[in-house]
Amino acid sequence: MNEPELQVLMDQSELDARVESGVVPDWVGAHWRSFRDGLTGERNDTPFPCYFGAESVRNADPLYTVVPSLTDPDALLGLRDVLCEYLTVYEDHSDRASLVTFFKPTARVETEADYHEALWHVLQFLHVHDPEPWPDDIPTDPDDPYWEFSFGGEPMFPTCRAPFYDERMSRYCPIGLEITFQPRALFESLDVTADTEAGQYAREVIQDRLSEYDGVCPHADLGDWGVEGDREWPQYMLSSDPTQSPDDCPITVTRDHPKASPSIDPGVTDGCASGDD
DSSP states (O other): OOOTTTSSOEEHHHHHHHHHHTOSOHHHHHHHHHHHHHHHSEETTEEOSOHHHHHHHHTTOOEEEEESOSSOHHHHHHHHHHHHHHHHHHHHHOTTOOEEEEEOOOTTOOSHHHHHHHHHHHHHHHHHTOSSOOOTTSOSOTTSTTOOOEETTEEEEEEEEBTTOSSOGGGBOSSSOEEEEEEHHHHHHTTOSTTSHHHHHHHHHHHHHHHHHHSSOOOTTOOOTTOTTOOSHHHHTOOSSGGGSOSSOOOOOOOOSOOSOTTTOTHHHHOTTGGGO
């Protein structure tokens, strides 16, 4: 189900042009408009809480891709390849170039529990087919405050929007699953990590905006990487109904490499920089 005409790395102008010209399926356009309008619009007379994200979309900083399935191996291998390409170019593209990923909606994924399962299936697949080893300085235990999902040797923060959010509209997408991959290097380049004064101030502003924008208190799972008591993995897809969200991190991480057989998936031996040759 890998669709090369869809599963490419696009800048914002290219994505917009493809949507406006109708060369991509309607669900891609619906995703793009929902994402764009959600981040650049207002709710309850309040702008989108993450002003870095909102400003990046206004400035056309992000890069984008679309994935035609949440489960098909070829589609997820296509995402793996695009993510590798992204990691080789994002720093030259913009200092706020996250990778926004739109997934094709499916009737088989409907409940909150379905979306949690879908997210962790995607991340587990990427981990198994990662062409690079897990970083030496990142723990493999998700219960460690310094654990963070990593791919291509890069720690990153994947954050989701999904249809099941009835109250937390800052995380709401009516179309289907969206994952925005943000390498930790982006936060470090902006000097907004938890151990900086700028980072602490940014968190205060975002928390205040969240309360106004969503109309409810910020989620209890929101925290900072490396802070004792905080955990990264529950923040990727914040729970709405605790009975439908996982109690333990649904990913198995090991330093064994490669995990997939090179005879089946040559990509695990190529490395993320192979496309530069």
